[in-house]
Amino acid sequence: ELKVEQNPLFLSMQEGKNYTIYCNYSTTSDRLYWYRQDPGKSLESLFVLLSNGAVKQEGRLMASLDTKARLSTLHITAAVHDLSATYFCAVDPYTGTASKLTFGTGTRLQVTL
Amino acid sequence: DTEVTQTPKHLVMGMTNKKSLKCEQHMGHRAMYWYKQKAKKPPELMFVYSYEKLSINESVPSRFSPECPNSSLLNLHLHALQPEDSALYLCASSQEGQGHPMNTEAFFGQGTRLTVV
Numbered sequence: 001e002l003k004v005e006q007n008p009l010f011l012s013m014q015e016g017k018n019y020t021i022y023c024n025y026s027t028t029s030d031r032l033y034w035y036r037q038d039p040g041k042s043l044e045s046l047f048v049l050l051s052n053g054a055v056k057q058e059g060r061l062m063a064s065l066d067t068k069a070r071l072s073t074l075h076i077t078a079a080v081h082d083l084s085a086t087y088f089c090a091v092d093p094y095t096g097t098a099s100k101l102t103f104g105t106g107t108r109l110q111v112t113l
Numbered sequence: 114d115t116e117v118t119q120t121p122k123h124l125v126m127g128m129t130n131k132k133s134l135k136c137e138q139h140m141g142h143r144a145m146y147w148y149k150q151k152a153k154k155p156p157e158l159m160f161v162y163s164y165e166k167l168s169i170n171e172s173v174p175s176r177f178s179p180e181c182p183n184s185s186l187l188n189l190h191l192h193a194l195q196p197e198d199s200a201l202y203l204c205a206s207s208q209e210g211q212g213h214p215m216n217t218e219a220f221f222g223q224g225t226r227l228t229v230v
Contacts, residue, residue, distance in 0.1 A: 033218060042203060043156070043221040050216060088155055092217055098144035098163040099207050099217035103155035 002027050004091050006104035013079050014112055021107045023072040023089035030067045031092040033101070034074055036085045043088070047074075079111045116140075119204050119222035127230055128194060134225045136187040136204030143209040145187040146219065147179060150201040162187060163209055194229045201226055 003026040013019050023032070031050055035043040047056045049065035049072060056063050060083065062075045072089055086108045090101040117138045126132050136145065144163050148156040161169035162181040170179075176198075178190040187204055205219040 031217065035221075040226075042223045045218060045220065048216055048218045090219075098161050098168060098209050099146070099219055100158060100161065100169060101156075101219060102158075106153075106155050 002029075002091060002093055002102045004089060004102050004104040006087075006089060006107050008107060009105060010108045010110075012110045012112060013076075015080055016078050018078065019076050021074040021076070021087060021109075023074070023091075023104050025070050025072075025089075025091045025102075025104075027093055028067070028070070029091050029093045030065075031099075032065050032072050033090045033092070034063050034072075035088045035090060035103075037088065037106075038085050046087075076109070079109075081111045081113065084109055084111045117204055117206055117220050117222035119202075119225050121225060122223065123226045123228075125228045125230060126191065126194065128196075130194075131190070131192045133191065134189040134202055134204075134227075136189075136222055137185055138206040138220070139185060140206060140220065141184075142206035142220075143184060144207045144217070145181060146205040146207075147177075147187070147189050148203040148205060148221075150203060150224075152200075156203055160189075191227075194227075196229050199228045 034046040047063040052067040054065045060077045065072045086106045088106045089104040092099045120135045147159040150156040159173045160179045165181045180188040201224045203224045204222040207217045207219045
């Protein structure tokens with residue numbers, strides 16, 4: 001059974017600081033996605049990582065994938081309050097059919113002034 | 114258009130009621146999904162439809178009954194639910210990855226907040 005773990009579960013950081021969220025998963029996969037969720041809202045797609053060594057950047061967020069280590073990271077640079085949300089990684093083990101996403105535990109990010 | 118539309122946004126139902134959740138997408142995706150999300154937890158997969166056929170049922174109780182009338186529509190019929198079924202129900206769609214690795218990024222609807230009383 002695929003297990004996906006994120007750490008930390010909760011992150012309080014000051015504006016302007018940098019930090020990294022980690023996503024570890026238990027079985028081989030080269031398809032990993034990052035989503036953002038605001039309270040009471042749905043999931044917004046942030047990054048699609050489809051190969052070992054993939055790196056994507058959007059604004060203050062950068063995501064990477066190391067399939068050998070079964071690890072993805074989401075790096076936050078110079079955090080701003082608008083980034084406060086819950087961030088999920090999700091792994092698709094690819095069984096040759098439709099996606100079967102298993103989500104990580106989520107990291108609740110709170111950016112304070 | 115990368116939109117997945119779900120109706121209703123909110124639903125309150127009694128334990129003896131029958132109701133349906135609806136989901137629609139016009140991205141040409143041939144895979145559609147139902148996820149359930151309890152408060153402060155990650156989404157959990159319930160059902161997967163691939164080319165309008167049910168391909169995955171994650172051991173969901175029979176009081177939840179999915180239906181895929183065509184490639185754009187997905188329904189979830191609800192009957193005799195329990196209060197613990199109260200949650201956010203998310204519909205998603207993606208390209209279908211059969212036969213070769215490809216981007217199966219899932220696009221999510223806004224969800225239906227369901228309360229069972």
